[in-house]
Amino acid sequence: MNRMYTPEENWAADLLPPDTRASFDRGIRLLWRWKVYFFLVFVFMCGLGATYLIRAPRLYTARAITAVGYQVPELTTTLDRLPQETDVDGAIAMATTPDLLLAAGKQLKITVPSHVSLLVRLGLLQSTPQPADASQDQLVTYLRKHLAVQRIGHANFVSVTFTDPDPKLAADVVNAITMRGATMPFPSQMTTAERAGFNLPKIVVVSAAMVPSEPSSPNTLVVLIATIVMATCAATTVVLLRDYYASRR
Numbered sequence: 001m002n003r004m005y006t007p008e009e010n011w012a013a014d015l016l017p018p019d020t021r022a023s024f025d026r027g028i029r030l031l032w033r034w035k036v037y038f039f040l041v042f043v044f045m046c047g048l049g050a051t052y053l054i055r056a057p058r059l060y061t062a063r064a065i066t067a068v069g070y071q072v073p074e075l076t077t078t079l080d081r082l083p084q085e086t087d088v089d090g091a092i093a094m095a096t097t098p099d100l101l102l103a104a105g106k107q108l109k110i111t112v113p114s115h116v117s118l119l120v121r122l123g124l125l126q127s128t129p130q131p132a133d134a135s136q137d138q139l140v141t142y143l144r145k146h147l148a149v150q151r152i153g154h155a156n157f158v159s160v161t162f163t164d165p166d167p168k169l170a171a172d173v174v175n176a177i178t179m180r181g182a183t184m185p186f187p188s189q190m191t192t193a194e195r196a197g198f199n200l201p202k203i204v205v206v207s208a209a210m211v212p213s214e215p216s217s218p219n220t221l222v223v224l225i226a227t228i229v230m231a232t233c234a235a236t237t238v239v240l241l242r243d244y245y246a247s248r249r
Helices: 007-015 020-033 035-055 088-095 098-107 114-121 132-146 167-182 192-196 220-247
Strands: 060-070 147-151 157-164 201-207
Touching (some): 020 035, 035 220, 060 167, 088 147, 088 157, 088 167, 088 201
Antiparallel strands (some): 060 157, 060 201, 147 157
């Protein structure tokens, strides 16, 4: 004879935690029942991740570290004339000015972005003559897009990084920019008296950029982990939906 539970006993049963073993067993049976769907979706998602790793362009990031000080003009000889705080923000702005980027680009003979050159060589894009100003603006835009100049913590150190498919070009661009910033003189139109009261930030190269040996993107480990997680979630979702529609028939 089945025992009738009182309302108090039913209420107490609702407070009990679910049976973890029973839920786990049900999940395993569910996956085994629809294992073909799970396997197909999982393999498909893993294939997408592998395709991304194979087809994604390899990008290399070169990095240099600079220290920021200030230029001391000829007339500045006493310590009370020196600034109390180094203008790190001014140094960062100076390192990304169009004149400095153009000078670095011309030094390395960078005329157009690499992806535009590749499309022209493959015949996918027609090369049309452009004004000199347009090509210079294109060069500055390209360098700024792949250039990152950031302060390291609260110290007077600045990290300069550049990302490009060519590791040697990435290192050359960073070194050209940092060296140009380190050797940037006072404006020629300023007199010696004017220079004494004008504190220009000075960049000193602490660690020059080396040619990177490993790509910074894509990150193989991160892509693999993300692919496995997404594949598992997608396959599990498909199995749950398949079982739900099957139970409604």
